[in-house]
Amino acid sequence: MTTINNEIKHTEAQQLNAYLDTLAYRERVEFVTSVVSRAGVRRQTFMNWKAMACRIPERAKEIIEHEAGELIFHKSLPLVNSI
Numbered sequence: 001m002t003t004i005n006n007e008i009k010h011t012e013a014q015q016l017n018a019y020l021d022t023l024a025y026r027e028r029v030e031f032v033t034s035v036v037s038r039a040g041v042r043r044q045t046f047m048n049w050k051a052m053a054c055r056i057p058e059r060a061k062e063i064i065e066h067e068a069g070e071l072i073f074h075k076s077l078p079l080v081n082s083i
Contacts, residue, residue: 012073015072015073015074016049017050038063038066
């Protein structure tokens with residue numbers, strides 16, 4: 001189970017970082033500020049999501065995508081092999 005969670009948080013962070021890389025510095029600052037305000041979290045929490053330290057809650061993903069105005073988190077999750 002830990003491996004699956006690690007894969008998911010890495011995938012989510014990569015998708016978030018790919019979007020953030022499309023923004024200019026000032027746009028990124030404004031985007032992060034807006035997301036943390038709407039999600040009710042600290043900037044450090046957002047940075048933890050960005051740095052693959054923890055999974056991004058579903059509600060936060062909705063807020064991130066709403067603020068971005070586009071789909072960021074593709075639903076391609078790792079496959080689980082049952083033995």
